[in-house]
Amino acid sequence: MPRSHLLTALVLAAGLVPTARGEGNVEFTRKEDVVYGRKFGTALTLDVLTPKAKPNGKAVILVVSGGWFSSHEGIPVDYAKVFLSRGYTVFAVVHGSQPRFAITDVLSDMNRAVRFIRYHAHDYGIDPDQIGITGGSAGGHLSLMQGAAGDAGDPNAKDPIDRVSSRVQAVACFYPPTDFLNYGKPGENAVGRGILAGFKAPFDFQELDPKTNTFVRITDEPRILELGRKISPANHASADDPPILIIHGDADKLVPIQQAEVMVARLKENGVPAKLVVKPGAAHGWPDLLKDVETFADWFDEYLKPRAGAK
Numbered sequence: 001m002p003r004s005h006l007l008t009a010l011v012l013a014a015g016l017v018p019t020a021r022g023e024g025n026v027e028f029t030r031k032e033d034v035v036y037g038r039k040f041g042t043a044l045t046l047d048v049l050t051p052k053a054k055p056n057g058k059a060v061i062l063v064v065s066g067g068w069f070s071s072h073e074g075i076p077v078d079y080a081k082v083f084l085s086r087g088y089t090v091f092a093v094v095h096g097s098q099p100r101f102a103i104t105d106v107l108s109d110m111n112r113a114v115r116f117i118r119y120h121a122h123d124y125g126i127d128p129d130q131i132g133i134t135g136g137s138a139g140g141h142l143s144l145m146q147g148a149a150g151d152a153g154d155p156n157a158k159d160p161i162d163r164v165s166s167r168v169q170a171v172a173c174f175y176p177p178t179d180f181l182n183y184g185k186p187g188e189n190a191v192g193r194g195i196l197a198g199f200k201a202p203f204d205f206q207e208l209d210p211k212t213n214t215f216v217r218i219t220d221e222p223r224i225l226e227l228g229r230k231i232s233p234a235n236h237a238s239a240d241d242p243p244i245l246i247i248h249g250d251a252d253k254l255v256p257i258q259q260a261e262v263m264v265a266r267l268k269e270n271g272v273p274a275k276l277v278v279k280p281g282a283a284h285g286w287p288d289l290l291k292d293v294e295t296f297a298d299w300f301d302e303y304l305k306p307r308a309g310a311k
Helices: 003-014 077-084 103-119 138-149 221-230 258-269 289-303
Strands: 028-039 042-051 059-064 089-094 131-136 170-174 206-209 214-217 244-249 274-279
Touching: 028 103, 042 077, 042 103, 059 077, 059 103, 059 138, 077 089, 077 289, 089 103, 103 131, 103 138, 131 138, 131 289, 138 170, 138 244, 170 289, 244 258, 244 289, 258 274, 274 289
Parallel strands: 059 089, 059 131, 131 170, 170 244, 244 274
Antiparallel strands: 028 042, 042 089, 206 214
């Protein structure tokens, strides 16, 4: 699918239309194109949207991704304004995009973004231990991966940002893929195949050949399946995951609701607060989706709270 079509699909399917800053009843400032990292000489950027009235010291990371395509032009400001109206500072993260980068590359970008935000928490007036994350479709998948597979950081890293955690404290997302090797039913492989055959680029896994210093495509089927399991959030569900909310339409053909059901079931098996809200008759997005973002804000209000004894 062409990149322009993917961006259009993200905006239309989610019902999110970017708007000019300050429109509506929410007053906020917007710092654009903050560089949170670099790879191969290319800058990775995010926008920081800060409410002017009564910021609550909490953060929401908005993953800008549809079909694992990401662009600055695709930042859904109306989506962000729901959180801004409640005092949240919103970080709209643009990741390395397909077709140039696969999901494995994108996950490293997202980990870097969370670390950067946490490391600079004081600069942005937020609590580093009160960070939520949200997105839809591919953005929901990436949100779940941060919730279930974020890590504590590398204490020996040269860059101090890489020493801090990439975990988040709450997740709320729309219709996310969660298990690419059991997609819609047990044993259904969707690693760029089947229902997701139109999204081959995000699953075009490559690795650096140290002998030639070139990237080569991974074609070994066991390796591909191993990576498919690794990028599936359902395989990372564990007792230390944060509270997770998923809203999903039961008529979704692109991401079957079974994906949300599997994820929530595994979280509950591990004792994690998890909830699935089913939208009867809804497909992959619906016209009044922004109303459901209010439910996400309620979720963050409930679960992003100061730790006992925290300053």
